[in-house]
Amino acid sequence: MNSKLNFLAGVRFSYLQNEAPTTLDLKTNASTQTKAKYDHAFSPRFGLVYKPISSTAVFVSYANSFTPNNGLDVDSNALKPSVIDQYELGIKNDFLKGKLSVNVTAYQIRNNNYAQTSPFQKDGVTPNNNANLKALIGKTLSRGVEVDIAGHPMAGLDVIAGYSYNNITIESTSGVAGGAVEGERLVGNPNHTANASVFYTLQQSALKGLKFGVGYYYIGQRFAGWNNTINQSQKYNRLISVPGFSTLDLSAGYSFRRFGVMAKVSNITNTYNYYVHENYSINPIPPTQFVGTVSYKF
Numbered sequence: 001m002n003s004k005l006n007f008l009a010g011v012r013f014s015y016l017q018n019e020a021p022t023t024l025d026l027k028t029n030a031s032t033q034t035k036a037k038y039d040h041a042f043s044p045r046f047g048l049v050y051k052p053i054s055s056t057a058v059f060v061s062y063a064n065s066f067t068p069n070n071g072l073d074v075d076s077n078a079l080k081p082s083v084i085d086q087y088e089l090g091i092k093n094d095f096l097k098g099k100l101s102v103n104v105t106a107y108q109i110r111n112n113n114y115a116q117t118s119p120f121q122k123d124g125v126t127p128n129n130n131a132n133l134k135a136l137i138g139k140t141l142s143r144g145v146e147v148d149i150a151g152h153p154m155a156g157l158d159v160i161a162g163y164s165y166n167n168i169t170i171e172s173t174s175g176v177a178g179g180a181v182e183g184e185r186l187v188g189n190p191n192h193t194a195n196a197s198v199f200y201t202l203q204q205s206a207l208k209g210l211k212f213g214v215g216y217y218y219i220g221q222r223f224a225g226w227n228n229t230i231n232q233s234q235k236y237n238r239l240i241s242v243p244g245f246s247t248l249d250l251s252a253g254y255s256f257r258r259f260g261v262m263a264k265v266s267n268i269t270n271t272y273n274y275y276v277h278e279n280y281s282i283n284p285i286p287p288t289q290f291v292g293t294v295s296y297k298f
Contacts, residue, residue: 008047041066071134074122100151138173161196192220220244245273
């Protein structure tokens with residue numbers, strides 16, 4: 001539109017066709033064919049960027065996306081696709097003559113068909129162990145803020161940091177027995193995550209090319225287990241609270257012409273915690289590890 005104000009617009013049409021697979025029973029020579037699946041959607045997107053000064057940009061955007069869902073429901077029907085609406089508002093700033101960039105973004109994401117592994121089989125009682133058997137639990141709403149910092153304040157020094165707050169809840173469901181509980185936070189999603197890393201490479205000395213750095217990573221409290229359902233048979237809360245944790249990594253390396261070596265110690269405090277997956281699946285995070293690599297560029 002002009003040097004300070006820019007408007008972006010676009011639309012994408014998606015058409016997906018999955019032919020019906022046929023299963024052949026070699027013993028009886030009987031074949032079974034499931035239904036073919038056809039999905040299509042128009043996905044518009046709009047954006048407005050305003051630059052009051054050359055080093056600052058304020059932006060607002062809307063994007064609609066179309067995402068197929070894999071798997072089958074308890075009646076062996078293909079899942080309907082998800083339509084996702086995403087709104088963003090943010091500001092990008094460059095400082096120190098472009099050597100430091102700070103971005104802040106607020107967002108809202110609404111998924112009209114969120115799919116997760118079905119907790120039960122068709123009878124609604126037998127626990128489901130088939131990861132391909134899915135259920136659409138209803139709409140989900142994700143709201144959050146992200147802060148990103150990246151810079152090269154001086155020769156050889158690289159700084160990267162980020163923080164994210166994300167609150168994702170079940171917004172609306174069928175409201176009938178067996179349906180998800182509205183307003184409940186979705187399992188497996190921490191509200192807070194953060195990371196920071198600093199690397200420095202010696203520029204002027206006999207050890208030019210020596211690089212060392214430190215990295216910090218944080219994952220906040222989240223829930224494992226299953227989300228609760230309306231009139232569930234369990235008389236207890238199925239959500240399991242898992243505390244947050246932090247890890248610290250140290251690394252050092254040296255490069256000369258085409259040759260390079262790198263050593264890294266991850267989780268130097270030997271923090272003990274878990275990665276949380278869907279349902280009651282959790283895995284311990286890796287303990288302290290020592291990793292070394294040697295490289296040569298041809």
